[in-house]
Amino acid sequence: MSSVNFKSGEEVDEYPDICERCLGTDRNVKMLKQNNGAECKTCSRPFNVYMWKPSISVKKHSKTIICLTCARARNCCQSCMFDITYGIPLDVRDAALKMAGISNGTPILTATKNKEVKAIMADKLESKFKSQEEEDESSRNQEAARDILTKLSQKLNESSPKFLTSKSDRREHSSANIKDLKNVDISKILSKLPFNGVITPPPADESVTSFFIFGINDDLPQYVINEYIQKFGKVKNLTIVHRAKAGFITFIDRKSAEAFASEINLVGRNKNKATPGILVLDGKYPTRVCWGKPKPLGVTKEEHSKLSLVVTKVLKQLAEKDKKFEKTSRLESSSNSSSSSSNGARKVNERKSQAVGRKAKNEDTKYKTLSTDFEL
Amino acid sequence: MANLISDRPARLQVDPNSIADDDKPPQTGTSFNIWFLKWSGGDSSSKNYVKSKFRLNVKKDSGSTRAPSNSPICLFFARGCCYKGPKCNYQHRLPSSTKHSNIPTQDCFGRDKTADYKDDMDGVGSFNRYNRTLYVGGLNSISNNKIENVLTKHFQEFGSIDKIRVLYDKGCAFISFKTEEEAQFAKEAMQSQSLDDDEILNIRWASEDPNPHAQRQEQRRLEEKALETVKQLLSQVEEKENKRRKVTVEEVEEEYEGEEESVKLISAPPAALPQIGATDPSSSSSSSFFSGNSLAELKSIRRKILLPTPSPVLKESKVELKDMLAYDSDD
Numbered sequence: 078m079s080s081v082n083f084k085s086g087e088e089v090d091e092y093p094d095i096c097e098r099c100l101g102t103d104r105n106v107k108m109l110k111q112n113n114g115a116e117c118k119t120c121s122r123p124f125n126v127y128m129w130k131p132s133i134s135v136k137k138h139s140k141t142i143i144c145l146t147c148a149r150a151r152n153c154c155q156s157c158m159f160d161i162t163y164g165i166p167l168d169v170r171d172a173a174l175k176m177a178g179i180s181n182g183t184p185i186l187t188a189t190k191n192k193e194v195k196a197i198m199a200d201k202l203e204s205k206f207k208s209q210e211e212e213d214e215s216s217r218n219q220e221a222a223r224d225i226l227t228k229l230s231q232k233l234n235e236s237s238p239k240f241l242t243s244k245s246d247r248r249e250h251s252s253a254n255i256k257d258l259k260n261v262d263i264s265k266i267l268s269k270l271p272f273n274g275v276i277t278p279p280p281a282d283e284s285v286t287s288f289f290i291f292g293i294n295d296d297l298p299q300y301v302i303n304e305y306i307q308k309f310g311k312v313k314n315l316t317i318v319h320r321a322k323a324g325f326i327t328f329i330d331r332k333s334a335e336a337f338a339s340e341i342n343l344v345g346r347n348k349n350k351a352t353p354g355i356l357v358l359d360g361k362y363p364t365r366v367c368w369g370k371p372k373p374l375g376v377t378k379e380e381h382s383k384l385s386l387v388v389t390k391v392l393k394q395l396a397e398k399d400k401k402f403e404k405t406s407r408l409e410s411s412s413n414s415s416s417s418s419s420n421g422a423r424k425v426n427e428r429k430s431q432a433v434g435r436k437a438k439n440e441d442t443k444y445k446t447l448s449t450d451f452e453l
Numbered sequence: 454m455a456n457l458i459s460d461r462p463a464r465l466q467v468d469p470n471s472i473a474d475d476d477k478p479p480q481t482g483t484s485f486n487i488w489f490l491k492w493s494g495g496d497s498s499s500k501n502y503v504k505s506k507f508r509l510n511v512k513k514d515s516g517s518t519r520a521p522s523n524s525p526i527c528l529f530f531a532r533g534c535c536y537k538g539p540k541c542n543y544q545h546r547l548p549s550s551t552k553h554s555n556i557p558t559q560d561c562f563g564r565d566k567t568a569d570y571k572d573d574m575d576g577v578g579s580f581n582r583y584n585r586t587l588y589v590g591g592l593n594s595i596s597n598n599k600i601e602n603v604l605t606k607h608f609q610e611f612g613s614i615d616k617i618r619v620l621y622d623k624g625c626a627f628i629s630f631k632t633e634e635e636a637q638f639a640k641e642a643m644q645s646q647s648l649d650d651d652e653i654l655n656i657r658w659a660s661e662d663p664n665p666h667a668q669r670q671e672q673r674r675l676e677e678k679a680l681e682t683v684k685q686l687l688s689q690v691e692e693k694e695n696k697r698r699k700v701t702v703e704e705v706e707e708e709y710e711g712e713e714e715s716v717k718l719i720s721a722p723p724a725a726l727p728q729i730g731a732t733d734p735s736s737s738s739s740s741s742f743f744s745g746n747s748l749a750e751l752k753s754i755r756r757k758i759l760l761p762t763p764s765p766v767l768k769e770s771k772v773e774l775k776d777m778l779a780y781d782s783d784d
Contacts, residue, residue: 118567118568118580119568134521135521135523135524136542137563142558142565156556156558157556157557157558158556158557158558158580159556159557163682163686165682165686166557166583167557168582168583168675169675169678169679169682170679172672172675172676172678172679173679173680173682173683176676176679176680190569226683226686226687226690229683295666295667295670296670296673296674298613298614298615298616298631299605299613299614299615299616299617300609300613300614300615300631303605303609303613303614304613314602315602315605316598316601316602316605317601317605317616317617318601319616319617319618320618371598373597373598374598376597376621376622377621377622
């Protein structure tokens with residue numbers, strides 16, 4: 078029993094483009110070659126299939142699934158379709174190149190849906206590659222790859238804030254929809270939602286074990302909320318409607334619900350206890366939480382988007398309320414501070430004297446960014 | 454929890470003797486389509502969805518099997534009907550707790566993906582799109598204010614839910630997961646299952662969200678991911694270069710040795726291989742950056758030494774190819 082040796086393949090000029098990861102860690106790689114053995118999965122032309130075992134312990138053969146031309150066109154491995162120079166997924170690489178403003182070779186193969194067109198394109202590409210094939214292009218590729226990387230990093234350093242700003246997007250989205258939403262009536266839904274609720278004290282009704290959570294942005298994943306609230310006890314219900322920017326959390330018993338409430342209270346992002354508590358998830362997703370029984374959040378798309386507009390408005394108002402409250406409390410405390418350095422006056426003292434407890438200051442700035450975050 | 458699972462052997466989900474030979478669903482059409490596992494023809498008005506007889510219980514069923522740690526997950530485990538239990542050659546656990554290297558051309562069960570989705574958006578899925586979202590149909594009988602909650606309860610058993618969007622008037626929902634693997638697993642695990650009542654779910658891959666806002670968000674997510682990977686790559690390159698600088702003193706000697714090695718190659722090819730193909734298994738991702746380099750090395754060495762290849766190798770290989778054909782037709 079022998080097979081076509083990895084290194085002694087009969088055709089000198091053909092060599093599969095396979096990344097090291099796919100080849101495995103064994104010293105010797107035996108490959109089987111089947112001429113025109115299968116249809117290329119992207120361009121649907123027949124191509125030479127190579128099969129091998131990445132290691133002895135693996136039972137399944139690895140094989141090439143796309144033709145050499147397609148792999149070269151996208152600079153990927155013929156088997157796993159990771160980028161062959163960087164070992165990263167193609168969509169990630171393409172996004173990175175696009176961000177850096179580097180045009181990427183041949184997008185034709187992915188652009189069209191027609192199989193025959195793809196095959197023709199691939200044929201043309203193949204002849205192009207053949208004419209291009211000069212001596213030792215791979216070393217040049219290597220250099221080019223590093224060039225691209227450095228270029229990319231420079232560009233990224235220059236323009237990274239641009240990619241990460243998302244507020245303009247949100248604004249566009251909401252303003253475009255306002256017109257259609259004028260006729261939608263959600264007063265019934267709104268009247269039942271506890272926007273004026275509080276996190277402390279807990280309601281007198283012992284049967285309430287649920288919270289109203291609002292200000293949920295589109296990019297806040299549900300699992301982040303879930304992971305956070307799992308700490309306090311078993312969760313009976315979790316309803317999050319991202320379109321409406323709101324949802325409900327119900328705990329299985331009163332005890333865990335109160336633990337949750339007191340945690341938010343303790344973390345205490347907002348000093349004003351008359352407004353719903355601020356909960357910052359994962360350090361970047363601010364939300365507001367208060368006690369409240371689960372109520373319907375609307376059914377149609379329009380109701381949801383209108384509700385989300387109301388939520389953003391309410392958040393703004395709440396942020397202003399909090400600001401006012403803070404100002405007044407500061408005034409009060411500053412009058413006290415002249416006589417005594419009580420707990421309430423700590424903050425003002427810190428501001429006057431330069432010896433500042435770092436932790437407290439950090440919290441203060443965090444809170445400020447929070448309130449600006451809410452003004453979407 | 455992960456430790457608990459790894460210690461315990463996997464539970465036998467189904468008694469092998471109790472499985473019927475014929476696993477076709479009850480006849481609702483005139484002919485059975487083996488590709489879609491469905492009856493076709495006949496009266497199409499009667500819905501021919503049949504509730505699955507088995508259901509995976511993650512806590513009870515998952516456990517250690519014979520499978521090596523990098524093997525894919527057992528598809529039948531996900532469906533709740535693996536009759537091999539601890540003797541199974543595939544893993545019995547959730548995708549999040551496996552080390553299975555996720556190759557983009559395969560799903561978490563080791564099945565090959567295709568370039569495009571099937572017409573009905575069912576099946577293994579496409580390797581051209583990273584799809585974390587499932588379409589879930591057949592929710593008509595659940596009351597509106599419960600749907601999100603019920604879906605959350607059932608689907609978060611199999612993965613971290615990112616987002617649930619319900620279309621109340623159409624009785625369907627779109628569920629996004631944190632990763633594609635979780636979506637793949639949840640799709641198999643919940644296919645033809647029912648939630649709290651007796652509805653039967655119909656799960657497909659979601660096609661791309663036409664909402665421009667969602668598209669932009671997805672784009673942003675991809676860009677962030679790209680930023681991260683590029684930063685990682687850069688740091689790896691720097692590391693490599695630093696390492697190289699340390700070796701520069703010995704470079705002349707090394708080159709000499711390399712030449713000698715290639716001469717030896719002619720007499721004993723296998724012995725020379727480790728020199729070229731030696732890669733660090735631990736740093737496989739980092740070494741792949743230089744894969745082009747080493748491939749080129751291989752190429753050039755092959756040209757140097759083995760150009761006058763003896764033809765007998767070829768003939769023998771053709772015998773092998775027959776085996777391979779047989780292998781292919783099995784698929």
